[in-house]
Amino acid sequence: MKYKEIYENFKKEINALSYALWLISWDTETEMPVGAFKYKSKQRAVLNKNLLNLYFDENRIKAIEELNKLSLEQPFKKEIELEHKALCKILKVPKEELLLEQILLEESNQVYKKAKKENDFTIFEPTLEKIINNKKKYIEYQQTDELKGYDVLLNDYHEGMTTKDYDEYFALLKKEIVPFIQKISNKKLSYPTILNNGVFPVDKQKEFNHYLLNTLGYDLNHGLLKESVHPFTSSVTQKDVRITTAYSLNDLQSAIFSTIHEMGHGIYEQQTANNYSGSIIEQIESYAMHESQSRLYENMIGRSYEFWKNHYKKLQEIFKEQLKNVTLEDFYKYINKVEKGFIRVNADELTYSIHIMIRYEIEKAIFNNKLEVREIKNLWNKLYEENLGLIVENDTDGVLQDIHWSGGSFGYFPSYSLGSAIASQLYNAMGRVIDINKALLDDNINIINNWLKENIHQFGSYKKPNEIIKDATGEDFNPKYYIDYLIKKHSQIYNIK
Amino acid sequence: MKYKEIYENFKKEINALSYALWLISWDTETEMPVGAFKYKSKQRAVLNKNLLNLYFDENRIKAIEELNKLSLEQPFKKEIELEHKALCKILKVPKEELLLEQILLEESNQVYKKAKKENDFTIFEPTLEKIINNKKKYIEYQQTDELKGYDVLLNDYHEGMTTKDYDEYFALLKKEIVPFIQKISNKKLSYPTILNNGVFPVDKQKEFNHYLLNTLGYDLNHGLLKESVHPFTSSVTQKDVRITTAYSLNDLQSAIFSTIHEMGHGIYEQQTANNYSGSIIEQIESYAMHESQSRLYENMIGRSYEFWKNHYKKLQEIFKEQLKNVTLEDFYKYINKVEKGFIRVNADELTYSIHIMIRYEIEKAIFNNKLEVREIKNLWNKLYEENLGLIVENDTDGVLQDIHWSGGSFGYFPSYSLGSAIASQLYNAMGRVIDINKALLDDNINIINNWLKENIHQFGSYKKPNEIIKDATGEDFNPKYYIDYLIKKHSQIYNIK
Numbered sequence: 001m002k003y004k005e006i007y008e009n010f011k012k013e014i015n016a017l018s019y020a021l022w023l024i025s026w027d028t029e030t031e032m033p034v035g036a037f038k039y040k041s042k043q044r045a046v047l048n049k050n051l052l053n054l055y056f057d058e059n060r061i062k063a064i065e066e067l068n069k070l071s072l073e074q075p076f077k078k079e080i081e082l083e084h085k086a087l088c089k090i091l092k093v094p095k096e097e098l099l100l101e102q103i104l105l106e107e108s109n110q111v112y113k114k115a116k117k118e119n120d121f122t123i124f125e126p127t128l129e130k131i132i133n134n135k136k137k138y139i140e141y142q143q144t145d146e147l148k149g150y151d152v153l154l155n156d157y158h159e160g161m162t163t164k165d166y167d168e169y170f171a172l173l174k175k176e177i178v179p180f181i182q183k184i185s186n187k188k189l190s191y192p193t194i195l196n197n198g199v200f201p202v203d204k205q206k207e208f209n210h211y212l213l214n215t216l217g218y219d220l221n222h223g224l225l226k227e228s229v230h231p232f233t234s235s236v237t238q239k240d241v242r243i244t245t246a247y248s249l250n251d252l253q254s255a256i257f258s259t260i261h262e263m264g265h266g267i268y269e270q271q272t273a274n275n276y277s278g279s280i281i282e283q284i285e286s287y288a289m290h291e292s293q294s295r296l297y298e299n300m301i302g303r304s305y306e307f308w309k310n311h312y313k314k315l316q317e318i319f320k321e322q323l324k325n326v327t328l329e330d331f332y333k334y335i336n337k338v339e340k341g342f343i344r345v346n347a348d349e350l351t352y353s354i355h356i357m358i359r360y361e362i363e364k365a366i367f368n369n370k371l372e373v374r375e376i377k378n379l380w381n382k383l384y385e386e387n388l389g390l391i392v393e394n395d396t397d398g399v400l401q402d403i404h405w406s407g408g409s410f411g412y413f414p415s416y417s418l419g420s421a422i423a424s425q426l427y428n429a430m431g432r433v434i435d436i437n438k439a440l441l442d443d444n445i446n447i448i449n450n451w452l453k454e455n456i457h458q459f460g461s462y463k464k465p466n467e468i469i470k471d472a473t474g475e476d477f478n479p480k481y482y483i484d485y486l487i488k489k490h491s492q493i494y495n496i497k
Numbered sequence: 498m499k500y501k502e503i504y505e506n507f508k509k510e511i512n513a514l515s516y517a518l519w520l521i522s523w524d525t526e527t528e529m530p531v532g533a534f535k536y537k538s539k540q541r542a543v544l545n546k547n548l549l550n551l552y553f554d555e556n557r558i559k560a561i562e563e564l565n566k567l568s569l570e571q572p573f574k575k576e577i578e579l580e581h582k583a584l585c586k587i588l589k590v591p592k593e594e595l596l597l598e599q600i601l602l603e604e605s606n607q608v609y610k611k612a613k614k615e616n617d618f619t620i621f622e623p624t625l626e627k628i629i630n631n632k633k634k635y636i637e638y639q640q641t642d643e644l645k646g647y648d649v650l651l652n653d654y655h656e657g658m659t660t661k662d663y664d665e666y667f668a669l670l671k672k673e674i675v676p677f678i679q680k681i682s683n684k685k686l687s688y689p690t691i692l693n694n695g696v697f698p699v700d701k702q703k704e705f706n707h708y709l710l711n712t713l714g715y716d717l718n719h720g721l722l723k724e725s726v727h728p729f730t731s732s733v734t735q736k737d738v739r740i741t742t743a744y745s746l747n748d749l750q751s752a753i754f755s756t757i758h759e760m761g762h763g764i765y766e767q768q769t770a771n772n773y774s775g776s777i778i779e780q781i782e783s784y785a786m787h788e789s790q791s792r793l794y795e796n797m798i799g800r801s802y803e804f805w806k807n808h809y810k811k812l813q814e815i816f817k818e819q820l821k822n823v824t825l826e827d828f829y830k831y832i833n834k835v836e837k838g839f840i841r842v843n844a845d846e847l848t849y850s851i852h853i854m855i856r857y858e859i860e861k862a863i864f865n866n867k868l869e870v871r872e873i874k875n876l877w878n879k880l881y882e883e884n885l886g887l888i889v890e891n892d893t894d895g896v897l898q899d900i901h902w903s904g905g906s907f908g909y910f911p912s913y914s915l916g917s918a919i920a921s922q923l924y925n926a927m928g929r930v931i932d933i934n935k936a937l938l939d940d941n942i943n944i945i946n947n948w949l950k951e952n953i954h955q956f957g958s959y960k961k962p963n964e965i966i967k968d969a970t971g972e973d974f975n976p977k978y979y980i981d982y983l984i985k986k987h988s989q990i991y992n993i994k
Contacts, residue, residue: 016543019536020517023524035718036737039516039774046513203700221532240533277536 006063007080010054015236015278017051022236029228030244056095061087075281078462082280092141101134105408112406121377121395124406129373131408132366139367150367153411158288158418160466161477163364166414169421169479170357176483178387180490181351184338185389187494191334192326195252200319202247208318209245209259215311216297217445218243218263219270231258233265233294238282241269252319253335257298264297265290267449271457286465287412291419292426293456299349299420300427300485301448305332306440336493340388342397349420350490351388356417358383359402363410421482422469426456428481429473503560504577507551512733512775514548519733526725527741553592558584572778575959579777589638598631602905609903618874618892621903626870628905629863636864647864650908655785655915657963658974660861663911666918666976667854673980675884677987678848681835682886684991688831689823692749699744701815706742706756712808713794714942715740715760716767728755730762730791735779738766749816750832754795761794762787764946768954783962784909788916789923790953796846796917797924797982798945802829803937833990837885839894846917847987848885853914855880856899860907918979919966923953925978926970 024044032040054060068084071077090098108127115124139152147155151162213225219241228244235241243262247255268290269282276282284290301307305328312331316323323331338348344355362379365371371379380399381392392398404412430436430451439447455472469477491497521541529537551557565581568574587595605624612621636649644652648659710722716738725741732738740759744752765787766779773779781787798804802825809828813820820828835845841852859876862868868876877896878889889895901909927933927948936944952969966974988994 012543013547016540016547019540020521020544023520024517027520027524031721031723033717033719033721033737033739035716036734039734039736043513043516046509047517050510050513219532220530222530224528224530226528237533237536239536240530242530 003063003066006059007067010057010060010063011278014051014054017047017054018236021047021051022234026234026242029232029234030226061091075276075279075462079279079281082285082461086280089142093138097134097137101408104130104134105406108406108408112400112403116396116400119394119396119400121399124400125373128376128405131405132373132410135408135410136367150364150411153363153367154414155411157411157415158286159464161288161414161418165477166360166364166418169418170360172479172483173353173357173417174387177350177486178354180487181338181340181354181388183496184350184490184494185340187496189333189337189494191337192330194322194326195330195334197250198252198322199249200252200322202249204318205247205252205255208315209247209255211314212256212259212311213263215443215445216260216263216267216301217449218266222270223266225259231262233262233269235266235269238269238272238274238277241266252322257302257335260302261294261298264294267297267452268293268457271449271453272460273458273462276460276462281462282460285461286415288415288418288422289456289465289468291416292422293419293452295420296423296427296452300423301440303335303349304437304440306437308332308335309441310443333493336490338490338494340390342384342390342392343401345401350486353417353420354387356413358387359413360417363413367410418477421479422477424482424485425469425473425478426452427485430455500560500563503556504564507554507557507560508775511548511551514544514551515733518544518548519731523731523739526729526731527723558588572773572776572959576776576778579782579958583777586639590635594631594634598905601627601631602903605903605905609897609900613893613897616891616893616897618896621897622870625873625902628902629870629907632905632907633864647861647908650860650864651911652908654908654912655783656961658785658911658915662974663857663861663915666915667857669976669980670850670854670914671884674847674983675851677984678835678837678851678885680993681847681987681991682837684993686830686834686991688834689827691819691823692827692831694747695749695819696746697749697816697819699746702744702749702752705812705815706744706752708811709753709756709808710760712940712942713757713760713764713798714946715763719767720763722756728759730759730766732763732766735766735769735771735774738763749819754799754832757799758791758795761791764794764949765790765954768946768950769957770955770959773957773959778959779957782958783912785912785915785919786953786962786965788913789919790916790949792917793920793924793949797920798937800832800846801934801937803934805829805832806938807940830990833987835987835991837887839881839887839889840898842898847983850914850917851884853910855884856910857914860910864907915974918976919974921979921982922966922970922975923949924982927952 021044024040024047028037028040064080064083064087067080072080104127108131111127112124115121135153139149142152143149147162149163154161154163154166210225213220222239223241223243226242226244227246229246231243231245233241233243243259243266245255245259245262268284272282272284308328308331312328315331316326336349338350340351341347344352344359347355358380361383362371362376365379366373366376377395377399384390384392384398402413404410427436430448434447434451436448439445456468459468463471466476518541521537521544525534525537561577561580561584564577569577601624605628608624609621612618632650636646639649640646644659646660651658651660651663707722710717715722719736720738720740723739723741724743726743728740728742730738730740740756740763742752742756742759765781769779769781805825805828809825812828813823833846835847837848838844841849841856844852855877858880859868859873862876863870863873874892874896881887881889881895899910901907924933927945931944931948933945936942953965956965960968963973
């Protein structure tokens with residue numbers, strides 16, 4: 001089978017270069033000395049160029065096209081389908097435009113940083129306009145009879161969810177959660193002051209965060225925990241899935257929940273089926289599915305009373321002095337504190353999706369040609385006031401807070417919120433089969449990890465996200481579980497009837 | 498200039514792949530999760546194959562050959578000369594034999610480990626015999642009218658030193674140092690017991706070792722300190738020279754002197770001239786020169802009274818409890834303690850070269866066809882008794898202690914001792930220009946680093962090692978400085994007249 005051989009030979013070379021480039025990025029983000037930046041960039045550019053040449057080699061394209069016509073056995077059939085799909089998508093964009101886009105985004109990164117630093121959205125506007133115009137062109141290249149406008153972008157982050165679906169989803173959130181947040185805002189819980197302004201030495205935080213790795217079953221034989229400015233998960237193979245966290249001296253919970261969040265991403269990748277190793281199938285296509293796992297571990301498990309019932313004593317043991325007068329109940333309330341704020345990444349579980357809803361409204365308006373770039377800021381501020389009652393007073397903490405748009409990532413934000421909602425639905429389905437609270441109280445994380453592996457993780461991109469959800473839960477995506485979960489949990493904590 | 502362009506294009510690709518392979522090795526040695534080994538090895542093999550194909554591409558070889566005939570400007574002329582030399586050397590060995598050698602050495606590594614574990618040299622003998630026979634063939638390929646037999650191997654690690662030179666050198670050591678060690682053995686100094694059996698928490702050791710980086714002017718903008726099982730220095734560019742150390746809970750000095758040793762290697766590479774960046778010139782050819790710098794920092798600076806006069810208070814501050822009754826004088830004597838032992842890597846400064854002399858005698862006998870493999874162990878044991886008065890009782894701590902021979906590295910050991918001797922000669926020359934003790938007391942390391950940069954480091958491989966020594970010291974290599982230094986320093990510490 002000649003084409004298969006050609007395809008496999010390219011794959012070998014592509015995997016090797018991808019591995020090298022992955023490691024270079026990992027190194028850059030975690031430990032590379034600053035003065036090495038230029039030398040590294042030069043080498044990376046060469047490897048990147050070679051990788052693209054391999055990827056777009058006409059012999060490889062021909063091989064994939066021919067293989068895609070044959071009746072192949074699984075999982076190779078799926079592998080070729082996914083490669084073919086990825087190729088078709090990218091080949092629709094003229095090569096020169098891809099290159100120009102790259103240059104624009106590099107430039108944009110600088111401009112965005114400047115605008116954010118100077119707290120002035122107008123500095124960023126002209127560049128943002130160019131990016132948006134490129135995205136509109138991209139939509140034209142990609143759109144089909146089924147998929148038009150903003151839906152094209154949404155589909156890049158989670159196949160199967162359209163504007164219609166998101167409209168319904170966010171309408172429900174707006175109806176149920178926005179007034180509920182208002183109710184909670186009228187209640188004030190008190191927390192031991194040490195939690196807000198204590199000093200938590202980083203080496204002790206490290207000890208606890210490394211302890212966490214075991215409690216959640218993250219596989220240290222195929223991963224590691226390190227530090228970086230912004231926490232992330234990084235891999236090109238299930239055999240080596242690395243995560244980072246970031247410690248803050250005065251904030252005990254930020255590293256803990258970053259670590260658990262990234263571990264969720266990590267466990268997902270580590271648990272994809274072995275026989276997809278090295279193929280495109282092990283790369284999880286849907287951002288929302290990925291986020292559903294990080295949020296499931298972070299929020300459903302990590303912010304549950306049962307989890308801490310087991311592990312709070314370890315935290316107290318490590319921070320003897322600081323936590324001696326903080327009870328488990330105090331701590332549980334503290335890590336589930338609801339507070340309306342300007343910044344998405346600092347938002348609690350309940351208000352988080354409202355930040356996303358706002359971004360969704362703006363993106364939708366942009367790509368429906370109903371919003372000019374110069375109107376974005378006003379709409380942003382209006383929506384924050386409307387939904388969270390907050391008066392945004394500066395661009396840095398407002399419309400400029402996220403890096404996504406400067407990198408051309410439109411359609412990405414909704415997948416964050418969708419991930420949380422999917423997590424709730426999956427958690428509910430798991431709870432019908434497993435006594436989750438008992439598993440957490442018994443420190444039996446394996447039973448949870450195994451259910452997730454069987455029903456979600458193992459598939460990688462072998463199944464489409466909507467299939468996974470349906471097979472795992474018995475129904476299509478349904479946001480009701482998310483709403484129920486949020487209201488039930490927070491009603492209890494805030495004693496709301 | 499067509500050939501130059503061809504050469505430069507290959508260089509760009511070779512540098513990028515070398516960078517990737519370097520980073521993969523660094524990662525493997527310092528943090529890669531164990532379960533990623535196989536996947537990594539597969540990717541590395543692909544990149545390695547591509548690198549070799551580039552290196553041996555006939556267009557590249559042709560370009561270098563043609564460029565080497567032209568009259569070029571410096572430093573490009575030197576660059577081509579060095580590339581041409583390296584190429585000529587390797588092209589003398591038939592390609593199939595290179596591949597067979599690689600397979601043999603991989604196998605050998607396993608057999609060696611088994612033999613060491615089972616404390617049985619005979620397990621390793623048949624493999625060692627094959628390696629030696631290959632080396633003898635290698636000698637045949639490489640030898641010239643000027644360079645024959647064992648000299649070929651010696652020359653690979655330090656150009657310009659032959660058996661004749663080493664014979665003289667080691668004869669002098671034997672005459673002066675062996676009886677001197679005997680004298681010292683009859684004296685016993687006492688040390689605070691805490692130094693031998695104290696507990697020194699690793700995080701505090703880390704704090705001190707990181708403090709050391711600054712005291713010696715290692716450039717953290719182009720390097721970093723990490724941990725690994727065996728300490729090493731790693732780089733493919735002066736822009737990024739990384740070092741590692743290894744901490745031992747009950748041994749305060751091992752990490753300290755490993756760190757200083759590797760910093761010496763590191764500073765050497767960091768200080769090569771900027772305009773050699775990315776070319777073969779920045780790679781230091783002579784192992785002995787490299788070792789001269791690590792030993793100069795480790796022993797001459799790092800084990801000097803003046804250095805600790807300045808920095809011991811910091812060590813005491815960090816290990817308040819442990820060092821409260823240990824004076825600077827105690828510590829100084831302790832870090833210069835002489836003790837005859839079986840293991841080279843644990844040897845003190847004075848006995849170290851005797852371990853090397855023994856290995857040199859054995860290697861020389863092997864390649865002069867005066868020693869069969871089955872006789873190596875007996876000669877080893879005989880020489881340890883003769884020179885250090887030690888009865889070797891097991892192979893693991895005797896003839897099997899070093900990994901070098903199992904990796905085909907013959908001719909390497911002598912460069913370690915030569916490095917120490919060169920260090921003394923350079924240190925003496927520097928002392929004629931600079932008041933070194935004053936510089937150390939004033940914490941003015943820059944003046945020392947600058948002298949080394951000007952006289953040694955900047956050149957990389959632009960000058961031959963013997964030229965560097967002569968230009969820096971005004972004479973050819975002269976072991977007298979080493980002997981004088983060793984005897985003077987230890988006579989003082991041990992109060993020998």
